Amino acid sequence: MIRFLASVATPEEALVALAGGADVIDLKEPSDGALGAVSPDVIERTIAAVGGRRPVSAVAGNLPMRPESVRRAIEERLSADFVKIGLFPAGREETEAVIAAARDYSERSLLIAVMFADGAPDLGLVTLLRDAGFSGVMLDTMDKGSGGLLRHMSLAKLHEFVGAARDANLMTGLAGSLEAPDIQRLGVLGPDFLGFRSALTRNARDSEIDEAKVAEIAGLIAGLGRPASPVPSHANAKLSDADLPGAAAPGAGATEGDTIFVRDFVLPLEIGAYAHEYGRRQDVRFSVDATIDPIPSDARTMGDIYSYDVIIDAIRALAESGHTVLVEELASRLAETVLADRRVRRVRVKVEKLDLGPGAVGVEIVRPAPHRESRSRRK
Numbered sequence: 597m598i599r600f601l602a603s604v605a606t607p608e609e610a611l612v613a614l615a616g617g618a619d620v621i622d623l624k625e626p627s628d629g630a631l632g633a634v635s636p637d638v639i640e641r642t643i644a645a646v647g648g649r650r651p652v653s654a655v656a657g658n659l660p661m662r663p664e665s666v667r668r669a670i671e672e673r674l675s676a677d678f679v680k681i682g683l684f685p686a687g688r689e690e691t692e693a694v695i696a697a698a699r700d701y702s703e704r705s706l707l708i709a710v711m712f713a714d715g716a717p718d719l720g721l722v723t724l725l726r727d728a729g730f731s732g733v734m735l736d737t738m739d740k741g742s743g744g745l746l747r748h749m750s751l752a753k754l755h756e757f758v759g760a761a762r763d764a765n766l767m768t769g770l771a772g773s774l775e776a777p778d779i780q781r782l783g784v785l786g787p788d789f790l791g792f793r794s795a796l797t798r799n800a801r802d803s804e805i806d807e808a809k810v811a812e813i814a815g816l817i818a819g820l821g822r823p824a825s826p827v828p829s830h831a832n833a834k835l836s837d838a839d840l841p842g843a844a845a846p847g848a849g850a851t852e853g854d855t856i857f858v859r860d861f862v863l864p865l866e867i868g869a870y871a872h873e874y875g876r877r878q879d880v881r882f883s884v885d886a887t888i889d890p891i892p893s894d895a896r897t898m899g900d901i902y903s904y905d906v907i908i909d910a911i912r913a914l915a916e917s918g919h920t921v922l923v924e925e926l927a928s929r930l931a932e933t934v935l936a937d938r939r940v941r942r943v944r945v946k947v948e949k950l951d952l953g954p955g956a957v958g959v960e961i962v963r964p965a966p967h968r969e970s971r972s973r974r975k
């Protein structure tokens with residue numbers, strides 16, 4: 597299950613976030629850039645207001661990459677469940693010194709490193725973070741006026757980040773001016789947290805958060821229903837472990853379903869078994885028809901639908917994944933990604949190479965959703 601981290605500036609906002617359904621109350625001062633810190637007094641009052649119902653995190657601030665500044669900031673925030681420490685662009689040595697300095701506190705709080713997608717993040721730091729006792733790592737954006745996370749980093753790169761962090765046994769979070777349509781697209785990657793501030797306010801990022809907005813984001817995240825990697829014990833106790841939504845069996849006598857499609861989507865890919873097909877790209881056309889549970893007639897938000905963006909993202913990820921020998925492999929991998937969403941009943945995938953002749957060559961496959969099959973076998 598993916599958790600919803602809501603950034604708040606005051607105890608009052610924390611209560612709004614709580615009422616709206618946030619899973620983690622993240623203290624930061626939004627008028628002071630990406631990781632503006634709130635005072636220790638605000639931290640204490642917020643912890644008291646939240647009263648143990650949810651974990652509270654506090655950011656260390658927009659600090660220079662100097663061990664003594666980072667140490668002091670962590671020291672003042674140890675009463676929070678998580679302390680988020682920004683790894684701002686700096687030389688490797690300075691960054692390593694900050695990570696090493698944080699190690700002294702890893703037994704006393706859960707440390708989360710924050711890297712910045714628009715700040716040339718070094719994903720190779722993940723193992724250092726693990727060795728220094730960090731509990732998690734997030735990707736966020738520094739410049740809140742420069743577009744959201746997906747503008748700065750491709751899904752394939754984010755996938756790599758989540759995978760590397762998970763391999764290092766770190767919790768992962770994604771944030772950066774995220775909006776409602778990003779949730780399903782990032783949900784496919786299975787991070788532990790999605791973090792929000794801008795999407796929770798009706799006006800500017802530093803205006804007050806709005807409960808209805810918080811509830812909308814909470815509903816969309818709850819609708820993802822992905823399994824989570826373990827969250828360390830004392831913070832976990834404050835997180836609700838509601839059953840995975842979206843897992844209900846389709847009603848008996850349900851219709852064939854509706855179709856979400858992406859057709860004739862052409863991208864250049866490295867593909868083919870011949871030597872002359874290596875080291876160059878050729879145009880490949882993808883067409884995907886996903887048969888999904890009938891769309892409710894009152895569907896109005898992203899949470900009510902299966903997004904074609906998820907299919908497009910999966911195709912783009914294939915294009916970025918290096919050389920593939922067979923179109924059949926592309927088709928199977930794409931089908932698997934689409935079928936991972938429990939609303940999908942069946943998928944038809946057509947993959948065509950366009951540069952080999954006057955026409956197209958390729959493959960078309962149809963695959964049923966495995967979770968639907970096993971359910972009907974049990975009956």
Ligand SMILES: O=C[C@H](O)COP(=O)(O)O
Nearest residue numbers: 603771772773791793794
């Ligand atoms: O940690 C999450 C951030 O506060 C996200 O803020 P943002 O949605 O305004 O980028």
